[in-house]
Amino acid sequence: NAGVTQTPKFRVLKTGQSMTLLCAQDMNHEYMYWYRQDPGMGLRLIHYSVGEGTTAKGEVPDGYNVSRLKKQNFLLGLESAAPSQTSVYFCASSYFSDLNTEAFFGQGTRLTVV
Amino acid sequence: SQQGEEDPQALSIQEGENATMNCSYKTSINNLQWYRQNSGRGLVHLILIRSNEREKHSGRLRVTLDTSKKSSSLLITASRAADTASYFCATETSNDYKLSFGAGTTVTVRA
Secondary structure, X not given: XXXXXXXXXXXXXXXXXXXXXXXXXXXXXXXEEEEEEEOOOEEEEEEEEOOOOOOEEOOOOOOOEEEOOOOOEEEEEEOOOOHHHOEEEEEEEEOOHHHOOOOEEOOOEEEEEO | OOOOEEEOOEEEEEOOOOEEEEEEOOOOEEEEEEEEEOOOOOEEEEEEEEOOOOEEEEOOEEEEEEOOOOEEEEEEOOOOXXXXXXXXXXXXXXXXXXXXXXXXXXXXXXX
C-alpha cells in the first residue's frame, strides 16, 4: 500500500521556469492538500480540494495553481518560479470530515529556485 | 496568520521526564490533531480529538482540548530519545474544512 506519493522528491528550477508537482494517493480519500514548509514557519496551506473537480485557496495561494481532475491525483503548478518559492512541499490526503480521520502525508518535495 | 500557534517553540528535557506543549487556535473547529515530524521526513499523525471531547489518551500521549479557551495541550510522558522531533497541532475548521497547522514545537530529549 503506497499511501501518498509525491513526484519528484527534489528539483532545482531557474527563476521563471514552470513545473508541476504530482501527488497521488491510493486510499480513495476525498480531501487532498498542498502545503509548503519553511524554517520556523511550520506548514502553510497553499490550496486544497474536498473532492474530484474541486479546489480552494489556502493561506498562501499566490503564484500557485492546482487541479484535481482525478480523485487520486492532486497537481500543484508553478507557472513562473521565483526564489521565494524555494521550500519543501508536502501533500496530504484524508477522508471526509464527518469521519474525523487524520491526514496522511507524502515524504515531501524539496524545491530550490535559483 | 496561521490558525494554530504552539508554545513553547522549543523544549529540551532529560530522558524519562514529561514534555508538555500547548496549542492555541482562532476559529471554530471540527477537530484538533497532533502530528510528529522527524528531521527531513513527512508528518505522522499522533492523535485526534473531536470538538466535543475534552481529553484523550493514546499510549504515552495525553491530549486535552478546551474549546472555550480555544486551546489544547499535548503531554508526552516518560520521554525517550526517540521522541526527539517537531510536534505540530492542526485544526480542521468548521466552516471550510481546511486543515491548518501551527509553527510547531521542537522537542529534544537528552539521554
